[in-house]
Amino acid sequence: MCGIVGAVAQREVTGILLEGLKRLEYRGYDSAGLALLDADEQKLHQLRAVGKVKELVKSVSEHELRGSSGIAHTRWATHGEPSVRNAHPHLSGEDLALVHNGIIENYESLRKQLRADGYDFASDTDTEVVVHLIHQQMEQGNDLLAAVEASVARLEGAYGLCVISRREPERIVVARSGSPLVIGVGIGENFVASDTLALGQVTDRFIYLEEGDIAVVERDQIRIRHAGEDVERPVKQVSSDLVDADKGSYGHYMLKEIYEQSKALTDTLNGRISASHVLEEAFGVKSREIFDQVKRVHIVACGTSSHAGLIMKYWLENIARVTCQVDIASDYRYRNIIVEEGSLFVSISQSGETADTLAALRYAKKKDYVGYLAICNVATSSLVRESDFSLLTMAGREIGVASTKAFTTQLCALLLLAVVLGRRNGMSAEKESKVVQALHQLPELVERTLTLD
Numbered sequence: 001m002c003g004i005v006g007a008v009a010q011r012e013v014t015g016i017l018l019e020g021l022k023r024l025e026y027r028g029y030d031s032a033g034l035a036l037l038d039a040d041e042q043k044l045h046q047l048r049a050v051g052k053v054k055e056l057v058k059s060v061s062e063h064e065l066r067g068s069s070g071i072a073h074t075r076w077a078t079h080g081e082p083s084v085r086n087a088h089p090h091l092s093g094e095d096l097a098l099v100h101n102g103i104i105e106n107y108e109s110l111r112k113q114l115r116a117d118g119y120d121f122a123s124d125t126d127t128e129v130v131v132h133l134i135h136q137q138m139e140q141g142n143d144l145l146a147a148v149e150a151s152v153a154r155l156e157g158a159y160g161l162c163v164i165s166r167r168e169p170e171r172i173v174v175a176r177s178g179s180p181l182v183i184g185v186g187i188g189e190n191f192v193a194s195d196t197l198a199l200g201q202v203t204d205r206f207i208y209l210e211e212g213d214i215a216v217v218e219r220d221q222i223r224i225r226h227a228g229e230d231v232e233r234p235v236k237q238v239s240s241d242l243v244d245a246d247k248g249s250y251g252h253y254m255l256k257e258i259y260e261q262s263k264a265l266t267d268t269l270n271g272r273i274s275a276s277h278v279l280e281e282a283f284g285v286k287s288r289e290i291f292d293q294v295k296r297v298h299i300v301a302c303g304t305s306s307h308a309g310l311i312m313k314y315w316l317e318n319i320a321r322v323t324c325q326v327d328i329a330s331d332y333r334y335r336n337i338i339v340e341e342g343s344l345f346v347s348i349s350q351s352g353e354t355a356d357t358l359a360a361l362r363y364a365k366k367k368d369y370v371g372y373l374a375i376c377n378v379a380t381s382s383l384v385r386e387s388d389f390s391l392l393t394m395a396g397r398e399i400g401v402a403s404t405k406a407f408t409t410q411l412c413a414l415l416l417l418a419v420v421l422g423r424r425n426g427m428s429a430e431k432e433s434k435v436v437q438a439l440h441q442l443p444e445l446v447e448r449t450l451t452l453d
């Protein structure tokens with residue numbers, strides 16, 4: 001899943017969109033594009049380029065594109081090769097443009113129906129069905145909001161999406177399900193993005209959309225809808241160090257983050273261990289009751305986080321004598337899982353928005369686990385909000401795609417969990433004390449190791 005930026009303002013927004021895309025480059029992508037509406041000209045302009053955002057920047061300046069509202073995207077292809085025709089935004093007719101992060105699982109059947117209704121497809125993406133569905137709804141007399149509401153009701157899968165229409169030029173409609181979206185609040189102008197980082201240049205005030213939210217973002221107002229009703233969501237001030245992607249004197253973010261491990265580990269252990277034991281309350285108020293029922297642990301995660309889970313399996317066996325099973329979330333969510341009595345569900349994710357891990361949690365919640373614990377780096381994430389309780393890793397923002405400090409802090413959090421469960425399973429105070437003392441030494445050892453570079 002890649003990047004989305006949108007803006008609706010009185011001023012020219014092309015530069016804001018392109019800067020936003022640059023700030024999201026760290027996520028990796030294969031192509032980029034934007035669509036702009038100029039209120040005066042009443043024309044929808046679309047430009048796309050394969051490769052780096054700078055290719056798009058070049059193309060934008062060659063075409064002298066301008067606009068006071070627009071949407072932009074960096075794509076990580078899931079359906080259809082990286083190419084200009086598959087890059088976002090996708091259009092339907094001459095009026096409507098859409099960008100999408102995520103995967104539409106039922107796109108084949110929707111495409112079949114839309115083809116039968118006379119729609120031609122210009123790309124191989126799953127995304128294009130969405131823009132045609134919205135177009136179809138508007139042709140039936142719906143306004144943009146109603147058309148988006150009716151269309152997303154037909155989607156299966158994960159999406160963060162933004163749409164603009166020439167018929168309603170001073171508005172962006174966005175929808176979120178399984179893929180994050182935030183609204184950046186300005187003065188007389190508003191913004192949207194898949195990550196606050198993209199908008200650090202224009203605002204520090206954000207509304208985090210919740211799962212299932214649809215919003216209409218205009219220059220002077222923001223309307224948020226959920227399950228057909230208007231809802232209020234709080235505006236949060238996000239400090240500039242959280243939106244700042246400056247890599248300082250390091251050559252690249254991953255290197256910077258490797259060197260941040262010692263601090264990240266200290267922050268993750270802070271307030272969670274005494275001199276000789278783990279402070280169980282760190283897991284939250286509901287945790288004790290749940291831990292008392294745990295007989296086995298089921299870890300579900302993706303990628304690097306699942307590797308942390310595999311290490312945890314050894315720890316649970318060796319130091320806690322607790323059975324542990326580790327599953328990749330993208331397998332788990334499609335299986336007919338058998339949950340043994342006394343199983344604790346543990347999800348691990350840096351962002352807390354990993355689509356498969358979230359889907360796995362939602363699937364698991366229909367089963368009979370004794371509780372749902374998230375090990376996660378983002379306090380406001382969907383995974384944390386939807387779990388019974390969580391232990392946050394305090395790694396700070398991790399920009400490098402190859403995980404470093406997020407991984408080491410996950411291990412640290414998992415070790416605390418191993419001790420808390422081991423304690424209930426005959427782990428001696430002496431053994432606990434040994435583990436905890438080693439944890440106290442860990443940040444310093446990491447620091448010393450890094451000086452060997």
Ligand code: GLU
Pocket residue numbers: 001002003074075076077078079080086100101102103104125126127
């Ligand atoms: N599934 C869409 C595509 O392949 C969106 C991918 C993305 O999130 O960038 O175009």
